[in-house]
Amino acid sequence: MSQPPKRELKEYVAIGHTEAENHFRTQQSQAQQPSISSDTTRTLTEFLWFNVFGFAYHYLKSRFGKRHPYQSYPQGDDNGIFQMEGKNGVTQLALLSDWASDTPESDAVGAVVASHSPDYSIHLGDIYFVGTPSEVAANFTSPKASWPRGKWGSLALSGNHEMYSNGDAFFKYLLPTMGVREGDSVRIQKAGFFCLENDHWRVIGLDTGYTSVERPFLEVLSPPDCHLRKEQVSWLREQVQLGNPADQRGIVFLSHHPPFSSFRKSFPEPAKQLSQLLGDAVRPVIWIWGHEHRMVVYHPKQLTNLTINGRCIGHGGMPAEIDLPKNNKEAIAFYDQRKRTTLRRIDVGFNGFAWLTFDQQHLSIEYRDINDALVYRELVRVEEGKLEFLPIT
Ligand SMILES: [Fe+2]
Structure with a gap:
């Protein structure tokens, strides 16, 4: 199975500090990775999903979804x-x-x-x-x-x-x-x-x-x-x-x-x-x-x-x-x-x-x-x- 390529450092130059921009770049980066499937229809679907629906999904989930519950250590030996x-x-x-x-x-x-x-x-x-x-x-x-x-x-x-x-x-x-x-x-x-x-x-x-x-x-x-x-x-x-x-x-x-x-x-x-x-x-x-x-x-x-x-x-x-x-x-x-x-x-x-x-x-x-x-x-x-x-x- 082929591995997706590494990201390039230049992708991070002038990176924005907003959530929207970072979500977008994640999706953009994933979309640039070649599919591991030879099914070209699926590749195209993935491309569209990542760029449009994928971005919207992650962005909205992050902005309006719930934060993961906070975790702390139980009392006793397992105390961090x-x-x-x-x-x-x-x-x-x-x-x-x-x-x-x-x-x-x-x-x-x-x-x-x-x-x-x-x-x-x-x-x-x-x-x-x-x-x-x-x-x-x-x-x-x-x-x-x-x-x-x-x-x-x-x-x-x-x-x-x-x-x-x-x-x-x-x-x-x-x-x-x-x-x-x-x-x-x-x-x-x-x-x-x-x-x-x-x-x-x-x-x-x-x-x-x-x-x-x-x-x-x-x-x-x-x-x-x-x-x-x-x-x-x-x-x-x-x-x-x-x-x-x-x-x-x-x-x-x-x-x-x-x-x-x-x-x-x-x-x-x-x-x-x-x-x-x-x-x-x-x-x-x-x-x-x-x-x-x-x-x-x-x-x-x-x-x-x-x-x-x-x-x-x-x-x-x-x-x-x-x-x-x-x-x-x-x-x-x-x-x-x-x-x-x-x-x-x-x-x-x-x-x-x-x-x-x-x-x-x-x-x-x-x-x-x-x-x-x-x-x-x-x-x-x-x-x-x-x-x-x-x-x-
Ligand atoms: Fe930071």
């Missing part, structure tokens, strides 16, 4: 808190965001990550164009999909694009394939958030995707703010015990949406909620997000009592943006603005990923590109809840 494993006490974790474009570039990034054999791999969200079942399959679950699974498991966050199709495929088809191996069994990721931890570090994946899309009309009156739903807040308070002052482990937050940005709209509400959960003391955290298709390291930023060491790694599989910041340039410590190529007369940068190595109190973060070149590196040490960024030799 996974123990980090590794070799000789060292754990290697790959982070990819905005990666699922099913292009030669996303394949190449996936292959580089796979060549390093991560213990875990995590997708920080956005499956293009609108997170349909076929797009989940093409990127993650079909035999030819290039998602680089970790030796101990993979986990996933939802972005806004998964929610453009109401999150159905994310919850129904992607999450059941995500989880962590524990001994001979696998614990499945049952909600859009999770915690992966060891004695020194906690990697906490936050779901900002579910609340990033609202109903038509309501969206105008009350724009989505990506807040953490009450189920997630309860989980953070009661299961993760984020406010426990005795827990001085280093915290790495992951989310799809940025709590601040020098380029586009940001979503500070989750940071406010986390700050309340963490209590009064100033708490330094590393926070890695995607959504914007670029690679940026920010200087520490104070948001209420959180000191956020923010990093944007949304350059996983979409055309990487290298344009100038719109505001607050001085907040940026590093920005990968190297030009890789030109697509439809637009300069695009290098795709890539983040590679985290946890070794006792130390955490090394390497930002690598599609050619596996090291673009930026940082080394952090945690001591009684404080983070010290060490000089790189």
Whole structure:
């Protein structure tokens, strides 16, 4: 059976941020794929269906259909808190965001990550164009999909694009394939958030995707703010015990949406909620997000009592943006603005990923590109809840 061709990166140049446009592009892209049947009448029917009825069906379903019910963890052992494993006490974790474009570039990034054999791999969200079942399959679950699974498991966050199709495929088809191996069994990721931890570090994946899309009309009156739903807040308070002052482990937050940005709209509400959960003391955290298709390291930023060491790694599989910041340039410590190529007369940068190595109190973060070149590196040490960024030799 022949496989449909990969999408080309140029399909994503100047992509719109509206649901309608993304639905359209999904249907357009499917329509361009050759039929696996030799029945030409059927091919023609499919073509018409995808372009007209298919587009209308998905668009209306997404705009007026119901969001997939929110999922959270049951009480007890199956609580979404996974123990980090590794070799000789060292754990290697790959982070990819905005990666699922099913292009030669996303394949190449996936292959580089796979060549390093991560213990875990995590997708920080956005499956293009609108997170349909076929797009989940093409990127993650079909035999030819290039998602680089970790030796101990993979986990996933939802972005806004998964929610453009109401999150159905994310919850129904992607999450059941995500989880962590524990001994001979696998614990499945049952909600859009999770915690992966060891004695020194906690990697906490936050779901900002579910609340990033609202109903038509309501969206105008009350724009989505990506807040953490009450189920997630309860989980953070009661299961993760984020406010426990005795827990001085280093915290790495992951989310799809940025709590601040020098380029586009940001979503500070989750940071406010986390700050309340963490209590009064100033708490330094590393926070890695995607959504914007670029690679940026920010200087520490104070948001209420959180000191956020923010990093944007949304350059996983979409055309990487290298344009100038719109505001607050001085907040940026590093920005990968190297030009890789030109697509439809637009300069695009290098795709890539983040590679985290946890070794006792130390955490090394390497930002690598599609050619596996090291673009930026940082080394952090945690001591009684404080983070010290060490000089790189
Ligand atoms: Fe996004």
